[in-house]
Amino acid sequence: MFEYSQEDIAAQVANLPLAFRIWFQWMFAVIVLAPILFVRHRQGRVALLFSLVFFALQIPLMRMVGLTNLLSLTHLVIWGPLVAYLGRELRSGGIRRESLFGIWAALASATAIISLVFDLRDFGRWIAGERGIASPPPEPAIPWMWVGLIVASLAGAAWYAFGIRTKAEPPALA
Numbered sequence: 001m002f003e004y005s006q007e008d009i010a011a012q013v014a015n016l017p018l019a020f021r022i023w024f025q026w027m028f029a030v031i032v033l034a035p036i037l038f039v040r041h042r043q044g045r046v047a048l049l050f051s052l053v054f055f056a057l058q059i060p061l062m063r064m065v066g067l068t069n070l071l072s073l074t075h076l077v078i079w080g081p082l083v084a085y086l087g088r089e090l091r092s093g094g095i096r097r098e099s100l101f102g103i104w105a106a107l108a109s110a111t112a113i114i115s116l117v118f119d120l121r122d123f124g125r126w127i128a129g130e131r132g133i134a135s136p137p138p139e140p141a142i143p144w145m146w147v148g149l150i151v152a153s154l155a156g157a158a159w160y161a162f163g164i165r166t167k168a169e170p171p172a173l174a
Contacts (some may be wrong), residue, residue, distance in 0.1 A: 086161075113154055
């Protein structure tokens, strides 16, 4: 059932450019580990649950297919709803924006959104038939076409999470 060992996966990751490895570590720290710091908040526990489900799906899939574009599917399935949830909680005031927890929620959402843009591309590549182990060039070029999509996605998410008030604001005192 499992074609790749943990050592195989580690070797595949080690073959990636440094920028990719740093990005993966950043995502792991912000989206997967950091919710542990906020378990006293209901939303932190929900985020931690998303992380646990992510691992329950990602690790066996990675062991089956290796470091391929199919792994982007678990990001799409788990992190997409996580971003929507955190955005809704920030928007409604369920998470105080100016708190450390609010800053983490916004940072985790932004990190996931950037990942999701590339995950859409990677899953499209997998659907198109790219099944091999990921091997980006040693010094990847900046994907300018995707940078615009990332900026637009982040701007839309920020507008959604921070620009719309669903609770009535008290009238200003004269």
